[in-house]
Amino acid sequence: MPDTEIKFIADGVCAPLGFFAGGLHCGVKTKNPDKKDVAIIASSVPCRAAGVFTKNEVVSDAVLLTKKRLENGELQAVIVNSGIANVCAEGGYAAAAREGRAAAVALGLPETSVAVASTGVIGQKLNIEAIERGVPALAKLLSRSAEGSDGASAAIMTTDTVKKEYAVELNIGGAAVRIGGIAKGSGMIHPNMGTMLSFITTDAAISHSALVSALHHAADYSFNRISVDGDTSTNDTCLVLANGLAENAELAEGSPEYFAFEGALTALCRRLAIDLASDGEGATHLITCRVSGAKTEEDAVALAKSVISSSLLKAAVFGRDANWGRILCAMGYAGVKFNVAEVSVDFLSDAGRISVCRNGCGLDFDETLAKEVLSEHDIVIEITAGRGSASAECWGCDLTYDYVKINGDYRS
């Protein structure tokens, strides 16, 4: 395998050497005894670790605790519960600490080496006793196999309909290095540094500062470019644990090997992020918006994100209506200056391509073909925003009856 090539492989977060994982129903999701609700991912040796978190002012106690645990840049395990977000509930921080302690005790690790993450309903008290009761059994069934990663990725799901897990392998200076990741998130998805939850493992040897840089880069080009409903969650967390067991020469920022690692991590995160958008609550379409011709990459991202966040555009895609005027409208309130007379818009999918706007004006187009193009699950909106050289891609989904149904009836 050449140095720059990355290969997608099996086994998710258990693909890198030395990582084991699993999930179990412990009783946080009281109404769904058949659904796993606690996951643990752990390494056989201490790891360098980095995280990106929500920028919401209202923050889960799990996020506060994990930020503290990350201060020395090292972790060895993470415990995650779904069902209750552990935010705005009395005694939340103490409950998060107990959750971490339960995992530490069961794994025989120092308490400070365990991160905690939560996702679910805001404002309800975490059933910490149920977690404490369940964790010893969970710790015993952790495995280094595909089943371990599968179990963990199932246990972190809320309204998700599919598991999101990937792994990649690349060659760094002769050493095979693996990166694995899982993620969850379906509603309240408009990440701002991190996503609902994502956990990434790697056996790369990498300096702490390089790991932090690589994670920020990867999150910026993946999780920070998707939206399901414009709601930035209180619990967004993306953690990476690097245990060095691949025995490559330690990666330092700025080296060619570092950029290979960063590229692979970004590719992995993009797959996870696209899966999150595609599995958006109630979604029937994945919408990819590609903007080119922008003045800066920041402008391109702002324009693309505004388009994929527009309720009106999302409803139009659900209705298979090539109502491109809503795209221009959403670009117009993105906070970016551009010349409307230079804008062009196409819709494309496996069923074909339809050009709907050139030089800021509508084109006559074949409505029947447009319906066919928009009947595919994966829709691309291709926009030229002007004569600039910057471009970006963002991902979202359509707005459907089921989004309303799911969210009119989530707590109960």
Place this chain on the structure above:
Amino acid sequence: MPDTEIKFIADGVCAPLGFFAGGLHCGVKTKNPDKKDVAIIASSVPCRAAGVFTKNEVVSDAVLLTKKRLENGELQAVIVNSGIANVCAEGGYAAAAREGRAAAVALGLPETSVAVASTGVIGQKLNIEAIERGVPALAKLLSRSAEGSDGASAAIMTTDTVKKEYAVELNIGGAAVRIGGIAKGSGMIHPNMGTMLSFITTDAAISHSALVSALHHAADYSFNRISVDGDTSTNDTCLVLANGLAENAELAEGSPEYFAFEGALTALCRRLAIDLASDGEGATHLITCRVSGAKTEEDAVALAKSVISSSLLKAAVFGRDANWGRILCAMGYAGVKFNVAEVSVDFLSDAGRISVCRNGCGLDFDETLAKEVLSEHDIVIEITAGRGSASAECWGCDLTYDYVKINGDYRS
């Protein structure tokens, strides 16, 4: 009537002396021959005029033309079409000019004294010939009665289900002054200076600068505090025409009489804005969010607007689910600093009040009563954001199946 009292009266934009109005089907809405699609509002004498407009980068040619017409601060009439927004369509500016000219000719006015507004589908060519054919008949049926205002308010509707028109009377230094207004807008409502469309008439004598100030104040406290779907339209326009026929002493900025007028104008605009939110596409609830205890009024508005704009909160209200965690979440990404431990949240309506959060933590509450409170059409969310002294109210509506239905199938 004491000087500070304002009285709501009948006849909408025709309530002030010297204004006549009407609406007619001219053929812009080709598929709905029974729906009026062109309105004219005119004064018997020249008026001082002011306007606030969308801040979208993509702007209707009607907006561009009307901004030009407002440069000298005078207007005598406005022609409005619904059905096509006249934006991103070839020859749009020429079509807007022809639309204004048709009205000017039919009314015997100079072309420069006529403003033009459009609303409807983006990217389609305006059927200007149909408007030109219809305007002479429309000009003949304009009236100074309630029917005139009714006809105009009907003709500017798109997906609106009810007409929005109000008029108020107040006493200024012994002279009775009237202000009338109509508005439309149901989707693509997230105004940023102005709303979809609103036209206000008054017989007050008022300096141009005072009229501009009063309109900006009124729009800030009304149209700029509502949201249906977060989509700022390309056509937002709010115009006020003041013809001076009330013969009050000319209002100058900063005088007590000016503030009385400003207050009345603001009260009128709030009624129109609340009607817009209440008639949001597919809405089954009007949601009023009252934030107090904020550090600044700007903070209070940002918090309230974030709450009423949250798709998740809107879907929860549709489902009559007192899922207050989504309120805290939306406050958290409003871009405002606050102390979560000082936040309290209540839901109230004619069916009662339910306290759901105190000191940032959830309270046990009666879920049956909560369902009853949220079963009313008008729901109030009362938030204390901290220990500050600033407060604000914003208005929105719920997110329903019908919003998705209407917008999955608007063009066709």
